[in-house]
Amino acid sequence: MSTRLFGRLTAVTLLAAGAALTQFPAAAVPIPGGQATTIFVPGADGIQLNAVITAPPDLAAHKNPLVLQPSGWGMPSVGSIGSAYKLSSTKGFVSIEYTARGMYLSGGQVDMLGEKDAEDASAVIDWAIANLNVDPDRIAIAGGSYGAGLSLIAAAHDPRIKAIVADSPPGDIGEALSPNGTPKTGGPVALALAGVATNRFSPDVVRRGLDAIVNHDAGAFDSLPNRYLLAQAIPQLNAHGTAVLLAHDWQDSLLPVGPSYALFDQLTTPKMLFLVPGDHSTGGGPGQVAGLPNPIWDAGIRWLDHYVNGVDNGIDQEPVVNIQPADEPGGSFVHRDSVAEAAITGRDFTLSAPGGGVLGADPAESWSQPMTSEPTTAVAAIPYVTGSLAQLGLAPALPLASVDRNCAAVWRSEPFSNGAVLSGIPSVRLTVSPSSPDLTMIGILYDEAPDGSGKVISYWPITRHALIPGRAARFDWDLAPIYWNLAAGHRLTLTVTTQDPVPFESSTPLGSVNVFDSPSTVELPLRAS
Structure with a gap:
């Protein structure tokens, strides 16, 4: 037509x-x-x-x-x-x-x-x-x-x-608005703004929306009959x-x-x-x-x-x-x-102390490193913008050297000389000793070019409550599924931060110090070319 x-x-x-x-x-x-x-x-x-x-x-x-x-x-x-x-x-x-x-x-x-x-x-x-x-x-x-x-x-x-x-x-629906118990900053607000002038909401939907937007209730929509x-x-x-x-x-x-x-x-x-x-x-x-x-x-x-x-x-x-x-x-x-x-069988990569930042380290290495909970330049996505730009071939690239290593853990693989394919669901497994009962972490996997710029491949948050401060806890979570071709000479970079306020609301107190520990690994559905 x-x-x-x-x-x-x-x-x-x-x-x-x-x-x-x-x-x-x-x-x-x-x-x-x-x-x-x-x-x-x-x-x-x-x-x-x-x-x-x-x-x-x-x-x-x-x-x-x-x-x-x-x-x-x-x-x-x-x-x-x-x-x-x-x-x-x-x-x-x-x-x-x-x-x-x-x-x-x-x-x-x-x-x-x-x-x-x-x-x-x-x-x-x-x-x-x-x-x-x-x-x-x-x-x-x-x-x-x-x-x-x-x-x-x-x-x-x-x-x-x-x-x-x-x-x-x-x-x-519940996971879409609060993935792994982490409220999105824009999801419920965008839905409310898109419908406020044209939709007629029941008292139940109004209550849920207000709980999500005003009270930051991660479970506001969990009990929908067709969640x-x-x-x-x-x-x-x-x-x-x-x-x-x-x-x-x-x-x-x-x-x-x-x-x-x-x-x-x-x-x-x-x-x-x-x-x-x-x-x-x-x-x-x-x-x-x-x-x-x-x-x-x-x-x-x-x-x-x-x-x-x-x-x-x-x-x-x-x-x-x-x-x-x-x-x-x-x-x-x-x-x-x-x-x-279509999915590639996952490969485990041991993570070093973030100070060294090695993705694919010696599994026998024992380490512990504190991280301050502050925002840095590690941003998973700008909702409705990042993906739209990616569709146009204009996915933004972040200078990964700008990520504050005191506020975000950063691990980098060796360059893949002939490139690689990722197809499936990356998984992060971290050991962390929180300083408070509430902890949010956001994992972001980047495609890092030889010039140090990185494009987001996949990301996802996790939030847990009722933790015991000072006691090491395991955090296992999946990032979003993906199919991505890594170019020759590029490497994979994983960042984990406790504050990413553009897409997500964090339960981690600002300024708190949380200790990242071994053993920590990432599983990647990866096949080298």
Whole structure:
């Protein structure tokens, strides 16, 4: 679809939205290759959901496949207009883009991916079958971000949904907002700001949000019924035989890639996974929103055409796992049959005293070194910025010599003369004697170039409470999964700091002195070239 044609489509659709936000029936507006209608459709318990319907021009002539495209967080119903238009004009789908309950013009209160959201999808399907000449045996759902979460819970709830495309879904809501018990500085705030002008929140959601933002409660969202959304959906998706296409961005700072990476292999249905550089939904966004050429949504449209329409387009014979290295935006994909096959077996590297800073030291070495808890230049990420720059090939490089070795532990490997590949989940295992009952640590793994500049490969925090001051404790935690090509002559550098205030809130008291001890190691999914 040309940019000119898409602009024309968007203008027509938005004009229709302004003129036809009424109860059904609403006048259909002709668009190139089809028709568009703005409407309210009934959701569960009688609420009305604002929707945009795009459909082929011959809607009444025969039964049509249906795809629901629920909106993202705080997004109006046209958030998937690009993919919706392609699905209706080239694949014959009736596409219903609808705004989730409690958002914009839709009724009710935000359900936070709960049972009412799932019931809404089923109600929209019922209405479409009754009113839009839809084939009840050819139904799909597709979305990004919150819409991807809605797609997962809807397909798990309703076996009529034969196929799903879910880009950047919230796999674990509690962990996304407070990873390893470490509150993010921007996650709950960004969600609140994105929804405060357009969403209607229940008292429960308001309470949770205030606890997270004002009271810095790391567990504010842990008790949501669908907290473990992806893990809870997979058994039902398997039971229904739903064909599932998942996608995620490596540097997603809002809804991290971890659950999609860790749980994908548990699907026993027809499945496909895309992992690409970028921040939240930036990898697939151009295809979903604008209908631009895009590997994720181009595959997603073919996926629905095959598993819903039965078109023999060969996608069922293509590689299951499709990985674009995190450091190579726009580069070639690595193809594997599973995430497990893509992962490299981890290698243990012993860490020396941070003063010496050796990654790959003598395991027999015994050491102890104090570290002051103060911020330094070791910054894991600037949320929504670092990943977006990485997608453009502009990932920022930090002069690692600027990291204050009194405030952050730094360990460096020898240069890899022929380069190396990291594929999998790095793990950090440290021994630390805290000076207070509360300790936060942030591990950051860098790709260090010969000039001493480092680009972030992977990072993740950990926070523990009720520690005994002065008593050594073990801290074992995983960094975010990654696929990264290390260039010849580059080395790996690991930093661990107790203060990284840009992305995370630290429970470590400022100015406190914590003692790092042996034995300490890092396990890296590494293969030297």
